[in-house]
Amino acid sequence: MNGVKHSNFSRYAWAVLAYNVFVILLGAFVRSSGSGAGCGSHWPLCNGEVLPQAPGIATLIEFSHRLTSGVALLLVGGLLLWARRLYAAGQPARVAAMWSMGFIVVEALVGAALVLLQLTGDNPALLRGGVIAVHLANTLLLLGALTLCAWHAAGGVPVQLPKGAPAAAIWLGTGLLVLVGSSGAITALGDTLFPAASLSAGLQQDFDPGAHLFVRLRIWHPVLAIGTGLYIIVLARIWGLEGQPAAVRRAALTLIVVVGLQWVGGTLAVLLLAPLWIQITHLLMADVLWILWVLLIAAVHPAPVAVTSSRQSVPA
Template sequence: MASTALHLAPSRLTATHVKRLAWLTLAWNILVVLWGAIVRATGSGAGCGNHWPLCNGEVIPHTPRIDTIIEFTHRMMSGGAVFLTLALLLAIFATSERLQPARKAIVAATVLLFNEAILGALLVKLGYVTGNRSVGRVVLLSIHLSNTLLLLGAYTLTVYFLERPWRFTISRRNLWLSAIGLVSTLIVGVSGSLAALGDTLFPASSLRAAFVQDFASNSPMLLRLRSVHPLSAFLATVFVTWLLKRSWGSPLANFVLGLLAFQIALGFADLLLLAPTWMQVLHLLGADLYWVALLWLSAQQTFPITKELHA
């Protein structure tokens, strides 16, 4: 009886079920990223000590402090992301044909998710949390943040290909232009997160004091890197201008443009308010939504439709 149920289970999955699971997995991982920002902004990265995957040597911490609750919640949410991703991987392979590009996208997401876990564990085990200001933390955190954006990108492409079950060609010219623009946008995201870390570790009493920190000769590398953020943002804006020009008038292009304007406004507000935690989280949410929408719009330009796939 059990074997019969196992055999019939894939046939009960419909394309609609798989799409819903894919959207849920993407949304859940965005929440994990946002909670990770709360962990960083509140200095809760050492809430479980240097233990991983255990928390202070326990499976479930007893009488936890606030920082332990925040860090442990993040770990539990990350565990949920693993289960959702594996479920989506199995569902896509059970219901799609061999040429469906969503298969490659979800495999990439699965690999990147395990990379994410390894990088997160290294940050904890090496003590690159809370008040650590070392160059090693900046380097490892940059890799971690890049992997996070690539992970969200892989989930986005998984949903994109599931929502558009057609056969595609690849526009190589647009592929290269999109790759350059998306890398620039990724640098904006990473540099922005590093800037937020700098705001947390080196809080300024005023906007003027923050600028003095950035350009002082004895400033740590983390503060000097803050200038990379506006420069990379300029390059990414050039790419977005090209992309929006090609897609002008479409609802998605208008949505991307609106998110871009919203992000710029949040960036100025973040600067003027001296980066409180709630503003950092809101700014990051806008950045994640913008990244997902931008990647979707880029995919439309890079993968022109040729014909419908047949089951």
């Protein structure tokens, strides 16, 4: 009976993770379609109304993002309540559900700050770049916590990070990935606010000292992404060596392939001036890459068996 409860919870946790990825992609669509001001500077109301009357297209897009992210908040709240019923305090799935709740609340507050400070539409304020970078970083933390919750719920053993240099290597990779994501978010904002008419015009803009900071920063995202990608590939190669379980080797290989695909996707974004489908695919693959990174770290660093009890339940 307990097994059925656990596998239902595990399915729910994976579904909540997938749904949150969907909401994140919708958020990118709001930005790239310039619909961020679709509800005016009102939050949580939309143009001062609970349900917008006779909405235009920008209002519809912004409102649907708000609705779907509201549902995401409820789903994560449900995850936390369910985890509290199912697992004892301190059990990793329950701890990860708590972190997920914390990160999704921060996510909602950052989204609200964007709207209330009017950092939407064609506002090029530098503060907007900072808030967008924090938004993307928090998004990754949220996905990380949801991933760990689903992983533990599915029977993944508790994780114990190593000490010393191996731990530093993991934190460096994690920090670099967050930096790549945040710099990508600023690049995407620069592309949206200052679209280039052609590839050569865009490259000229990048090196024009008079261009907006978001445009001049654009060059750093690929540089960071290539360096970080190489670093991740080296770590994934080490973790996925012979002797590791087949699932770990497969995950390491998939991570390497996704890094390669991101490089190709990013290059296409530059060459084709980032059409919507590439923006969305590139963000989706960034999320997939991050989730694989978290899963691989978890799989390669199990806690010693003596202290391992992955499905420690609340007594019935």
